[in-house]
Amino acid sequence: MVVAISALYALAFAGSIVALLFALLSTMKVLRQDPGNEAMRQIASAIKEGAVAFLNRQYKTIAVITVILAVVIAVALESYVLAAAFVLGAFLSALAGYIGMMVSVRANVRTAQAATKGLRQAFDVAFTGGAVTGFAVAGLGLLGVTVLYLILKDPHLLIGFGFGASLISLFARVGGGIYTKGADVGADLVGKVEKGIPEDDPRNPAVIADNVGDNVGDCAGMAADLFESYTVTIIAAMLLAWTAFGSGTGSAANELVLPLVLGAVAILASVIGSLFVRASEPDKIWSALNRGIIISAVLSAAGFFVINNLMFDHYRYFVSAIIGLVVTVVIGQVTEYYTAANRKPVRQIADSAKTGPATVIILGVAKGMESTLVPVLAIVAGAFLAYTFGGGFYGVAIAATAMLAMTAIIVAVDAYGPITDNAGGIAEMSKMPDSVRKITDPLDAVGNTTKAVTKGFAIGSAGLAALSLFAAYKDLLPKSVVLSLYDPKVVAGLFIGGLLPFLFSSLTMRAVGRAAFMMVEEVRRQFRAIPGLMKGKAKPDYARCVDISTKAAIRELALPGVLAVAAPLAVGFLLGPEALGGLLAGAIVTGLLLAITMTTAGAAWDNAKKSIEAGNLGGKGSDAHKAAVVGDTVGDPFKDTSGPALNPLIKVLNMIALLAAGLIVSYHLF
Numbered sequence: 045m046v047v048a049i050s051a052l053y054a055l056a057f058a059g060s061i062v063a064l065l066f067a068l069l070s071t072m073k074v075l076r077q078d079p080g081n082e083a084m085r086q087i088a089s090a091i092k093e094g095a096v097a098f099l100n101r102q103y104k105t106i107a108v109i110t111v112i113l114a115v116v117i118a119v120a121l122e123s124y125v126l127a128a129a130f131v132l133g134a135f136l137s138a139l140a141g142y143i144g145m146m147v148s149v150r151a152n153v154r155t156a157q158a159a160t161k162g163l164r165q166a167f168d169v170a171f172t173g174g175a176v177t178g179f180a181v182a183g184l185g186l187l188g189v190t191v192l193y194l195i196l197k198d199p200h201l202l203i204g205f206g207f208g209a210s211l212i213s214l215f216a217r218v219g220g221g222i223y224t225k226g227a228d229v230g231a232d233l234v235g236k237v238e239k240g241i242p243e244d245d246p247r248n249p250a251v252i253a254d255n256v257g258d259n260v261g262d263c264a265g266m267a268a269d270l271f272e273s274y275t276v277t278i279i280a281a282m283l284l285a286w287t288a289f290g291s292g293t294g295s296a297a298n299e300l301v302l303p304l305v306l307g308a309v310a311i312l313a314s315v316i317g318s319l320f321v322r323a324s325e326p327d328k329i330w331s332a333l334n335r336g337i338i339i340s341a342v343l344s345a346a347g348f349f350v351i352n353n354l355m356f357d358h359y360r361y362f363v364s365a366i367i368g369l370v371v372t373v374v375i376g377q378v379t380e381y382y383t384a385a386n387r388k389p390v391r392q393i394a395d396s397a398k399t400g401p402a403t404v405i406i407l408g409v410a411k412g413m414e415s416t417l418v419p420v421l422a423i424v425a426g427a428f429l430a431y432t433f434g435g436g437f438y439g440v441a442i443a444a445t446a447m448l449a450m451t452a453i454i455v456a457v458d459a460y461g462p463i464t465d466n467a468g469g470i471a472e473m474s475k476m477p478d479s480v481r482k483i484t485d486p487l488d489a490v491g492n493t494t495k496a497v498t499k500g501f502a503i504g505s506a507g508l509a510a511l512s513l514f515a516a517y518k519d520l521l522p523k524s525v526v527l528s529l530y531d532p533k534v535v536a537g538l539f540i541g542g543l544l545p546f547l548f549s550s551l552t553m554r555a556v557g558r559a560a561f562m563m564v565e566e567v568r569r570q571f572r573a574i575p576g577l578m579k580g581k582a583k584p585d586y587a588r589c590v591d592i593s594t595k596a597a598i599r600e601l602a603l604p605g606v607l608a609v610a611a612p613l614a615v616g617f618l619l620g621p622e623a624l625g626g627l628l629a630g631a632i633v634t635g636l637l638l639a640i641t642m643t644t645a646g647a648a649w650d651n652a653k654k655s656i657e658a659g660n661l662g663g664k665g666s667d668a669h670k671a672a673v674v675g676d677t678v679g680d681p682f683k684d685t686s687g688p689a690l691n692p693l694i695k696v697l698n699m700i701a702l703l704a705a706g707l708i709v710s711y712h713l714f
Contacts, residue, residue, distance in 0.1 A: 078157045106212060159471065303441070309348060368449075378500070400667075430508075
């Protein structure tokens with residue numbers, strides 16, 4: 045051992061502090077920018093108030109559930125430590141999302157104002173605002189796991205922390221997704237299709253709710269999602285190290301601390317990589333963001349090599365880490381290909397709009413299904429190679445950890461999206477010059493791609509992370525419990541697990557449909573009931589639409605959450621630990637495929653619509669545009685609700701299995 049273990053833990057702690065300091069400095073930089081004129085500030089204030097009101101209401105609801113589950117964990121598992129770790133995981137996950145959203149709703153108006161000076165200035169404000177979310181997620185995640193392990197000295201007690209993060213992630217994704225897409229679908233169907241008015245037109249009563257949704261769904265929801273993936277993957281790797289190499293003493297301590305050190309190294313690399321994210325031309329926006337990701341990945345790889353040399357006398361784990369980074373880049377490039385407005389798949393979907401909405405939907409679903417090919421092959425190859433060269437499932441866990449170690453820069457790129465989306469809306473509603481929209485529109489179009497890439501990253505990393513969690517679950521079972529396809533219990537669990545993502549997606553899609561129905565009815569009512577609204581001589585009741593989305597999202601949280609928590613417990617206690625193992629495997633496979641299909645198709649539909657709005661195929665108001673809007677409204681819950689929510693669903697199922705494994709085995713033995 046070249047480096048003392050205490051120094052390695054100090055490095056992990058220091059990395060988390062650097063991330064939080066960078067987030068703080070980025071916040072200060074954003075707040076120093078000009079927030080624009082009075083009209084802009086009023087609109088931004090309405091968006092902020094709606095977002096804060098929803099998040100506060102959502103977190104109050106979740107807090108009650110968290111307290112109840114903490115009591116259940118403390119009593120059923122006879123561990124107040126696990127219960128406390130569960131509460132801490134839930135709190136930090138919620139905090140990461142809250143911090144990101146609070147900066148996002150301030151960066152949006154400043155991005156719009158910066159657009160009066162030029163694209164470079166607007167891009168810089170938007171990315172800096174996104175960086176706050178990214179580095180807050182990575183910093184809080186690494187800090188929480190590091191400090192908690194140093195106190196508890198047993199990664200099994202960290203399972204509670206991971207479950208808390210997973211639960212908040214699930215609720216944030218579902219609640220935020222229902223909110224944003226109920227508003228978005230309602231605004232588009234009435235505003236664009238029925239009334240023929242532009243997106244973000246101030247006459248549309250749902251426009252503020254739509255902009256609020258961008259923040260609570262794409263910012264706070266994604267932050268909680270990646271916080272969960274980040275922490276759960278590190279915990280899974282530590283669990284596998286504890287089982288395979290011993291209880292964290294002697295040489296085994298190196299394997300135990302390695303996931304934490306990889307996270308710290310990647311944070312430092314991401315800080316440097318973010319400094320290279322600059323763009324001054326519309327066609328260079330994605331390449332600028334991609335440059336930051338690539339530089340961060342290359343610097344992370346170099347750092348991983350140095351750390352590997354200091355900690356080990358072999359290169360197994362370095363190879364595994366590089367495999368994880370390569371899988372990250374591959375998934376990002378493939379997702380960009382299928383969702384970017386200037387790429388062939390989106391151009392084909394846009395072209396299909398000439399023959400109506402049916403062909404748009406058919407081709408979008410086909411492209412979504414097709415897009416699973418390369419990412420799944422990359423994940424399969426990555427898992428196989430990491431297992432082979434990394435010495436078993438610990439190598440797979442290290443590959444997944446290396447992927448998630450890039451969370452800071454990846455989430456920064458993602459959170460840029462809702463900021464630019466809101467900036468365009470503020471510019472439209474405050475009647476800023478057309479020159480401003482010519483800057484915010486290309487920023488927003490790339491933002492759709494960045495959000496799709498991040499979702500692809502989240503889903504792909506979930507695949508490798510879930511394999512690690514599955515291996516950790518198997519390690520907790522007695523050697524007498526065999527997970528074999530010749531066992532009818534395993535097969536039964538496999539089919540039930542395969543079913544869950546479809547049933548879960550049905551619940552969330554229907555929830556969006558109900559919220560959208562209420563929104564459409566309300567927007568139509570206001571256009572009928574408010575004299576002069578269509579002519580711009582009266583102001584719509586924005587608050588009413590915000591209230592509809594808020595109530596719908598909170599109301600619809602319960603059933604998907606109950607399904608995620610109850611299903612693995614029911615299968616485990618009724619059919620046994622073998623069936624539960626089958627359930628986890630089935631959910632991983634179908635959940636991964638369905639999530640990629642839905643998120644990619646949704647983003648492709650969105651950018652096909654934006655391509656037509658840019659003036660192609662007849663432009664705004666044309667029949668092709670109306671057909672593309674229908675495709676986009678179908679894709680909205682695909683890409684922003686059901687698809688992304690499958691990622692935390694898979695993790696919640698696995699974390700429940702890890703928590704309850706001992707009880708389930710004891711129940712069936714006695």
